Amino acid sequence: MTPSTAETVLFWVLAPVMVLAASGLLLTRKAVHAALCVITVMISLAFLYVAQEAPFLGVVQVVVYTGAVMMLFLFVLMLVGVDASDSLVETLRGQRWVGWLGALGLGVVLVGVVGRATYPSAVGLAEANAPGNPTGVARIIFGQHVFGLEVVGALLVTAALGALVLTHRQRLTRVVKQPERAAARVAAGARLTPLPAPGVYARHNAMDVPALDPAGNPIDESVPRVLRIRGQEAGTAEYRADTYRRAVTAVLAERGAVGDGEVDAALGAVADEPRPAAAPPGTTTGPTADIDLGGGSTRTETER
Amino acid sequence: MTLTNYLVLSGILFSIGAATVLLRRNAIIVFMGVELMLNATNLALVTFSRLHGDLTGQVMAFFVMVVAAAEVVVGLAIIVSIFRTRKSASVDDINLLKS
Numbered sequence: 001m002t003p004s005t006a007e008t009v010l011f012w013v014l015a016p017v018m019v020l021a022a023s024g025l026l027l028t029r030k031a032v033h034a035a036l037c038v039i040t041v042m043i044s045l046a047f048l049y050v051a052q053e054a055p056f057l058g059v060v061q062v063v064v065y066t067g068a069v070m071m072l073f074l075f076v077l078m079l080v081g082v083d084a085s086d087s088l089v090e091t092l093r094g095q096r097w098v099g100w101l102g103a104l105g106l107g108v109v110l111v112g113v114v115g116r117a118t119y120p121s122a123v124g125l126a127e128a129n130a131p132g133n134p135t136g137v138a139r140i141i142f143g144q145h146v147f148g149l150e151v152v153g154a155l156l157v158t159a160a161l162g163a164l165v166l167t168h169r170q171r172l173t174r175v176v177k178q179p180e181r182a183a184a185r186v187a188a189g190a191r192l193t194p195l196p197a198p199g200v201y202a203r204h205n206a207m208d209v210p211a212l213d214p215a216g217n218p219i220d221e222s223v224p225r226v227l228r229i230r231g232q233e234a235g236t237a238e239y240r241a242d243t244y245r246r247a248v249t250a251v252l253a254e255r256g257a258v259g260d261g262e263v264d265a266a267l268g269a270v271a272d273e274p275r276p277a278a279a280p281p282g283t284t285t286g287p288t289a290d291i292d293l294g295g296g297s298t299r300t301e302t303e304r
Numbered sequence: 305m306t307l308t309n310y311l312v313l314s315g316i317l318f319s320i321g322a323a324t325v326l327l328r329r330n331a332i333i334v335f336m337g338v339e340l341m342l343n344a345t346n347l348a349l350v351t352f353s354r355l356h357g358d359l360t361g362q363v364m365a366f367f368v369m370v371v372a373a374a375e376v377v378v379g380l381a382i383i384v385s386i387f388r389t390r391k392s393a394s395v396d397d398i399n400l401l402k403s
Contacts, residue, residue, distance in 0.1 A: 008305040022321070025324055035336065040397045041340060048350075049347075057362055064373055072377070079387075098326075099327045106319045110319055111315045123352060123356055124357055128358065152371065163381035
């Protein structure tokens with residue numbers, strides 16, 4: 001019995017892919033890439049099993065290894081942190097070289113022995129697989145190896161329990177629920193409303209542009225804290241109420257004063273004013289009341 | 305091509321898995337190396353099963369798969385609990401008994 005031509009082609013397509021993917025496991029820096037390489041090897045192995053007259057094992061390979069084991073690996077990777085990379089410090093001196101040498105020696109010995117040994121002529125599984133491969137395998141498992149199967153079942157239960165025990169964490173403190181958090185926040189006098197979104201009323205609505213208050217002054221806390229700490233907040237002067245400035249200019253132009261100085265003076269007066277706190281509804285407070293913006297002039301300004 | 309090719313491929317995969325176990329420091333990648341070695345032995349078992357015309361080899365490969373699944377569950381749980389206490393998944397950092 002010799003492998004068919006189709007099987008030969010399949011082998012020579014899959015074998016380099018598998019060796020490359022296995023080397024990827026050895027050489028890639030990121031653990032996620034290593035996991036993807038191992039998945040490639042395992043799926044290729046499933047193809048080889050089916051080609052080698054073991055369709056049952058091929059299916060089990062995909063279901064158990066690629067489906068369950070590698071997904072478990074990926075879950076743990078996400079849990080532990082995908083960027084967990086290798087340390088480059090050698091704790092054992094020369095361990096790297098010894099490791100390479102040992103692995104290379106093992107490979108040479110294995111390939112040499114396995115490749116040069118003389119095997120009996122291959123029998124093939126046509127006869128054993130006559131009632132169907134799963135049936136044949138089941139007859140052996142539930143015939144000769146029934147006790148082994150029971151032991152394996154006990155092992156699986158033990159493993160599941162062991163995983164539960166190993167990852168169990170005892171709660172040391174009481175659970176703090178949402179009403180308690182809210183009460184604590186009110187008691188501490190912290191801000192109760194959501195923070196303003198970045199870019200509101202400004203000329204851009206990018207994340208780093210602070211929102212503007214009614215007077216056109218930037219609100220620092222509208223920019224995400226991370227950007228503020230990194231110093232990536234956009235310059236506040238750049239995004240000051242530009243439309244507001246233009247409106248003030250227009251009003252002043254109507255009054256006859258057109259110089260930049262007058263505008264700056266008016267805006268400065270606005271900026272220096274203390275920000276009005278919560279105003280009762282209906283009353284006009286803030287700078288808009290002080291600088292009388294004629295309705296007509298603002299409209300022409302926005303239309304321009 | 306003969307069935308020896310499969311056995312040679314199995315040997316190559318096994319030694320790459322062994323190299324991964326010896327050389328990598330990330331515990332999860334080391335564990336994947338162990339899985340690769342188990343898979344390589346499974347390929348050898350399936351090939352020998354075909355060589356001898358006996359399905360027992362496939363049954364052995366099946367048992368190896370089941371035991372490997374149980375082993376992965378426990379091993380990953382150990383890695384997770386070590387990561388929780390040591391904040392590291394590197395096998396070099398687990399020297400609690402030293403010093």
